[in-house]
Amino acid sequence: MIANKSLSRLMAHVTPGRLLSLGFVLVALTGAQAQETAAPPPLAGGSQDEIKQFCTNIADAARDQRYLLQKQDLDKLQTEVNDRITVLEKRKTEYEDWLKKRNDFMKQAEAGLVDIYKTMKADSAAPQLQETNPILAAAIIMKLPAKQSGLIMAEMDPKKAGVIAAIMASAADPLTSKDPS
Structure with missing residues (x-):
């Protein structure tokens, strides 16, 4: 009842302009109060x-997850490396087989060529050998008897004979590896 009397007296003094100002004040207070309740409380020492x-x-947990992801990446890379190694080993085997077949063929061909050049005269063999691969020519000349090899080299162009002689000298060098691999 007392509150109603106070409110009646207050309303008697309120003009429309004052009422509007009072509304703004109430709205501002309500907004400020809402902001205070929405703001998080300050952290205490225990928090x-x-x-x-x-x-x-x-x-x-984060470190464990990171390690797990890194391990998975490493496992994937290891699998890829192992796959590549398998492919390379297969290719190496294929290459070694091919190289063996080639070397066997070259030995047979070389033996046949040596026999052919053994029967040829030096003046006929020299132009043919100087036109072939110098390494092959050197190999053939080295397998011929020394007297015939000398006659063939004498019939060759001096520059080409010099190249072939250099190849033959390097083949006879003990410091040169005999294993081509």
Whole structure:
């Protein structure tokens, strides 16, 4: 009842302009009060410890997850490397087989060529050998008897004979590897 009397007296003094101002004040107070309730409360000393503990607990899990992802990447890379090694070993075997067949053929061909050049005269053999691959010519000349090899080299162009002689000298060098691989 007392509140109603106070309100009646207050209303007697209120003009429309004052009522509008009072409304703005009430709205402003209500907005400020809403902001205060929406703002988080300041952290207490115990909350900081909880945050540190939470971060510490999460750090181990995050590190474990990172390690797991890195391990998966490494496993994937290891699988790719193993696959490539398998392919390379297969190709190496194929190459070694091909090289063996080639070397066998070259030995047969070389033996046949040597026999052919053994029967030829030096003046006929020289122009043919100087037109072939110098390494092949050197190999053939080295397998011929020394007297015939000398006659063939004498019939060759001096520059080409010099190249062939250099190849033959390097083949006879003990420091030169005999294994082509």
